[in-house]
Amino acid sequence: MTPRAQRICVAQIGAPHGVRGEVKLWSYTADPQSVRDYGPLETEDGATRFEIEALRAAKDHLVVRLKGVNDRDAAARLTNTKLFVSRERLPATEADDEFYHADLVGLAVVDTEGNTLGSVAAVHNFGAGDLIDVKPAQGNSTVLLPFTEAAVPVVDIAGRRIVVDTAAFAAASAPPSEPEPEEC
Secondary structure, rough: OOOOOOEEEEEEEEEEOOOOOOOEEEEEEHHHHHHHHHOEEEOOOOOOEOOOEEEEEOOOOOOEOOOOOOOOOHOOOOOEEEEEEEHHHHHOOOOOOOOOOOHHHHOOEEEOOEEEEEEEEEEEEOOOOEEEEEOOOOOOEEEEEOOOOOOOOOOEOOOOOOOOOHHHHHHOOOOOOOOOOOOO
């Protein structure tokens, strides 16, 4: 596993909150407030570490005070910073159908007959549910599949593979159809 794959993004800093250095924070943990339990959080490159000194819930985010961030200008410089922890600092998943996105990246993608179709390049969520981004074994463009039980009936972390529905993969990888010309 690469060092990047061993780290998990657990939060993202938003805009400053007030004038005393607090920031809005979007937590990606199951319990948003548990983000403070993972110890120091790091930037993506690992160059900067942050300790949460205080945390409180707000409407749709958290408001946090980070050690060493004491004014609005310092807080503003952190806007959109993603925060990571090493994978081993996170708890094991409890349910069989619960996965960390990082555990899925790199898995082989096979169809229901066992034919290799590619590998998982990423997992995205644009607001309507998780999507598996598949890098096909052949070709340059990726294929987005809904991460549902119908489209991805088997996730085998130990076997380093996922099984996808053949029809769903074929439909997702088909080129878009040309629209019918409109009549004048």
